[in-house]
Structures are given as structure tokens and as C-alpha cells.
Amino acid sequence: MNRLNLRTILILVILVTSLSVIYQNLRIQLILTGFTLFLLFSFRISKHKLHRLGHRLLSLFKLVLTILILQILFRRSGEIIWEYSFLMVTTEGLNYGLIASLRFLIIILVAGLLFDIPYYDYLLAFRSWKFPFEISFLVATIIHFVPIFNTQFKSSMEALQIRGIIMQNLPLLKRPVVYLNLLLPVLARAISEIKFRAISLELRGFRLYKDKTYLHEQKLSRLDLIIQFIALIFFLLLNLIKIIQL
């Protein structure tokens, strides 16, 4: 699976996330989550990367759980399963809660997969789809920027720890102030770097010639073509069923 072309992965990711939005069905969401996990685990061979993903999931677990609880508590239609004072858990609330948290989980998993793919692979994939270089460069840069931003933010958190400022020990109302203090310099630094990036691009003759050449090429294997074909057919079929049901 590690040899799958990025174009195939992108197609699968687009189809999975689209189906997740289209279908308000718990069973389909479970299948999609399972498929995303399969895609992720088969793509990430290295144990180190798996460990990192596990860690990322654990740290976001609280957020997924919050979404689940909020959805459960604020949906009041459907059959009542449990009730205490003004709190109520209904079948519809539970259903929507699970669907929303699974959707969120799919987004986290997909983001984890996409952000770990090298920047150059995106340029090659977009080039194969005949995207204008200006657009593919922009998209690839944004995707590339997220992990950099994450690293810088982590580094700032470490700097706080060295100063004896432990986020968990701070009063709840102080925490947003601290995050704001960290976020502004990190963002400002990133924006100021753009100026140097633009100069560097000009010095390299960015868009000076009409056609850009690439050192490597990414060709689709037979497996890629089969997977892309099956995925598209599957996607169309599911949508057709959905339209017929309506």
C-alpha cells in the first residue's frame, strides 16, 4: 500500500470525506471510519509513525468526546433513553452524537495521513492532473505549512514549560490569554517569512518559463488504476442509491 500513488490516496480521501458528509447513517460512518483506518494503517508502515498517530488520536480524544456529549445533550427529538432533571438522552441525540464524532474522527485521520506526505509529491500529483502550477504550489504550500506551524507551537509550549508555566496548573480563564500570547508571534513569524519566500522564489526564476520541469515523475500503477476505478464506481453507486431513496 505504501507504493500507492498520491493521486489514488487523494481520490480515496475526497470520496470518503464526501460520503461522510452526504450520509447521515451511523453504519455508513462506521464503515468509512474503518476504511480510513485501514488506509492509514496500511499506508503508514513505520512503527514510529503509527505511534505518533496513536498519540495524536489520544490527545484529540477529549475533543471528540466533547462533540459527542454536546450533540447528545442538545438533540431532544426521538425516543427518550435516559432522563435526569433537564438532561435528556434520546435515540436521535445518541445517533447524531456518534455520527458527528465519527465524522470528526475521519477528518483527524485523513489530515494525519495527508500532512505526512512529502510536499514534492503533491506538486507531482497536481501536475499530473494538469492543475496550473500557481494553484498546485499554493495548495502544496498550505499543506506543508500545517506541520511546520504545529512544530513551532509545540516549541513555544516547551518554552513555557521551561519557564515553569504549566498550562494545566493555570486558572481556566488565564489559558486563552496564554494561547493568544503564543499564537500571535508564531503567526506573525510565519507571515514575515513569506516575504523571504517570495524573494527566494523570484531569485529562482519562479514562473519565468512557461513549462516547469520535474526531476521525478509519478506514474500510476495497475493497482492504482483498479483502486481508482472501483472507488469511483462505488461512490457513484452509493449516491445513486441515495437519490433513489429520496
Place this chain on the structure above:
Amino acid sequence: MDPIFTFSDFSFGYLKHELLFHDLELKVNSNSVTLIQGDNGSGKTTLCNLMSGLLTRHKGQFLLENHNMDKLSKKDISEKVVLLKQNILGNIVAATPEEDLIIWQEKFRRKCSEDDNEKRMKAFQLYNMEEFLLKPVWELSHGQIKRITLAALLLNSKKFWILDEPFSGLDSKLISILENTIKDRKNKNFGTLIVSHRSEFHTDFIDEIYRIENQGILKV
């Protein structure tokens, strides 16, 4: 001399089967100046991160002032040691030098006193930073940012200093100021650990020199 850090039978690796340190034995004295050298990738920065509590999950004995590092909270560690990271921007959290040092003092918990303001200004003056106090960090040069971090160290004079490549990016005048500060601290019985891959600075004030080699540390 009392050791501040004691490593015994100590092992650490980012991956289970790829150890960076294996059966390490080391004692770092709390009131002397220790230099640790090593090639690129030998584990110098990792050692600094372990000593400052940024990295955990080691094997073997690792003590900070006779307390097991695992049992100490992040706050406890930060009250005893201060780390100057090699990645110079990684030491800064605020938008301006003034704000950054205020965060060191206030820790989002209290307001600076007159005494704090005086100490801060003195620290900036030593590194000729007065004119950059309110300038955004992203508009400062590497050397100027380094000076902010060195000024911040002065606010932590009673802690044990761990300095990861402290002399890189400094001109000879600033190197001399930093060396003198370390010497002054030593005279007051406050120790420093310097981690560097070069030894182009004066070593007359250094008490012990170690070298990281083959997953261990050897005394030079």
C-alpha cells in the same frame, strides 16, 4: 561537591530498538562548570531536553538533586534548572523582547514589581538590548534574538543553567560577556552545563569536560 544530575545505568532512545544512550554513567556537579561535547547527532540536545524534563521515558536511574526525575513535576524541575535551547526561536514565546522577559517574571500569575522591572532593565543593558525592547521578535536578527534569551537567563541566576550551543551566533564581545557571567556564577557556587560541538571559546573556567561517544559519555 553535590551532584545536581546523576545518571546511572541510564538508557534512552526515541525508538525502542535504537538507543541513543546505553548504560550511561554521569554525575554533573551543581556548582561547577561542565562542558559536554559531541558530534552532530550524537545526542547533545537530547541530553539537554532530558535534563530539563522536556523528554521522559528513560530506563535506569536519573536523579535531580537525589530526587528521581520521574517523580518530579514539570514545575519542580523548572524551579531548579533552566534550559537555553539551541533552536533560538524556540526560547521565545512573546512578540517583543520586553514582553518575553515579563512573561519570565510574571508567569501569567502576578504583576511585575519595581524590583522585577529593575532586574529586567539591567539584564537588557548588559546585552545592549535597550533599543530593541519593543521591536517585534520577527524583525530582529538571529544574534539579537540570542541576546534576549541570554538576558532572560540573568533573571534565573539562582537556577542551574543548561546551555545548548550558547556561543553560536555571538560576536566576540558577547561571548566574553557570557563567559564572564558564567565565571561570576561559579564564584557564587551556581553551576552551568555547556553543551557544544565546538570548543573555540576559552575553557579556563570549565571544571570538567565530557565527550558523548558510542552511546555513552567519556571524561576528557
